[in-house]
Amino acid sequence: MALKRLGEFGLISRIRARLKYRSGQTILGMGDDCAAYKPAPGKCQIVTTDTLTEDVHFKKNLIPPERLGYKALAVNISDIAAMGGTPRLALLTLGISAESSLPYLNKLIDGFLDACAQFKVELVGGDTVSSPKSLFISVTLIGEAPKNRLFTRHGAQPGNGVFVTGSLGNSALGLKLLAKKKPAWKGSPKDVKFLIDAHFSPVPRLMESKALSRSTAKITSMLDLSDGLAGDLTHICQAGEVGARLWEDRLPRSPAFINICAANKLSSAELILSGGEDYELLFTSPLKDAKKIPGLFKKAGSPVSQIGEITARPGKIVLVGNNGRETIVSPSQGFDHFKS
Numbered sequence: 436m437a438l439k440r441l442g443e444f445g446l447i448s449r450i451r452a453r454l455k456y457r458s459g460q461t462i463l464g465m466g467d468d469c470a471a472y473k474p475a476p477g478k479c480q481i482v483t484t485d486t487l488t489e490d491v492h493f494k495k496n497l498i499p500p501e502r503l504g505y506k507a508l509a510v511n512i513s514d515i516a517a518m519g520g521t522p523r524l525a526l527l528t529l530g531i532s533a534e535s536s537l538p539y540l541n542k543l544i545d546g547f548l549d550a551c552a553q554f555k556v557e558l559v560g561g562d563t564v565s566s567p568k569s570l571f572i573s574v575t576l577i578g579e580a581p582k583n584r585l586f587t588r589h590g591a592q593p594g595n596g597v598f599v600t601g602s603l604g605n606s607a608l609g610l611k612l613l614a615k616k617k618p619a620w621k622g623s624p625k626d627v628k629f630l631i632d633a634h635f636s637p638v639p640r641l642m643e644s645k646a647l648s649r650s651t652a653k654i655t656s657m658l659d660l661s662d663g664l665a666g667d668l669t670h671i672c673q674a675g676e677v678g679a680r681l682w683e684d685r686l687p688r689s690p691a692f693i694n695i696c697a698a699n700k701l702s703s704a705e706l707i708l709s710g711g712e713d714y715e716l717l718f719t720s721p722l723k724d725a726k727k728i729p730g731l732f733k734k735a736g737s738p739v740s741q742i743g744e745i746t747a748r749p750g751k752i753v754l755v756g757n758n759g760r761e762t763i764v765s766p767s768q769g770f771d772h773f774k775s
């Protein structure tokens with residue numbers, strides 16, 4: 436059955452019937468002109484939005500609809516985590532064609548609502564619009580953060596350590612594997628699956644962000660890695676009018692990433708610097724506070740690595756290679772929608 440038989444209001448009531456998580460803060464949820472909710476005392480509200488567009492951010496034939504629904508929420512949660520916040524309410528806008536298949540849409544919505552339940556986010560409204568050519572999913576996410584402990588991109592100081600959670604490059608390599616059919620790639624199916632999963636289902640680093648927020652460690656700047664390490668670190672350097680030195684041998688890589696890069700003779704540093712969608716946290720902290728950080732992350736379960744240091748040379752990012760030689764990293768090694 437196609438969507439045109441069900442209509443917009445039919446679709447909305449289906450979404451409503453499938454809601455799994457409701458927040459205690461919501462006064463009025465889905466179904467009115469506006470939603471209403473009561474913010475927690477002492478917190479400030481933070482809000483973000485991100486859109487996934489067919490053939491720009493995803494190919495419909497490559498990503499299963501449930502994963503796409505999950506990812507649409509997860510990438511927004513990652514932005515909330517980057518600020519040290521907790522996600523609360525979501526608005527979902529779907530751009531769909533009347534010819535869209537209902538089973539496909541149901542799976543997409545289920546993936547989104549399962550992610551809402553997993554991360555305790557209530558869907559309180561949104562919009563459905565006709566988009567004849569490409570499907571798009573736009574999410575606006577409202578969160579809360581402690582007023583006096585909001586992490587921003589501004590404030591990195593020369594001498595600070597540069598830290599990152601998890602491992603880098605998995606998603607970019609997963610996308611590479613997906614985009615080209617076998618037998619072009621060498622490697623074990625287990626490694627391939629791990630990398631593709633990293634691309635489809637990024638885990639927003641909420642627990643790690645919370646651990647940092649609750650600690651006494653001074654975090655001078657933070658963001659989430661969405662456009663590649665080179666581009667995102669450039670944002671921190673520009674905001675703080677500083678530079679950075681990275682050490683190639685400290686860039687954290689997963690075993691699957693190492694194996695597939697080696698088997699296919701791919702440059703792992705290049706994939707890490709320019710590949711996007713890691714959704715790991717990148718942050719800077721004075722070295723005297725840095726000692727506290729690995730302990731904080733033990734509970735959250737993901738590793739943390741110091742990959743470099745902030746320098747006093749504005750805008751200059753340097754990579755110290757495994758051979759000790761320094762190369763300049765260009766910000767355009769990251770991803771920018773409007774640059775060719």
Ligand SMILES: [Mg+2]
Nearest residue numbers: 514517659661
């Ligand atoms: Mg971000």
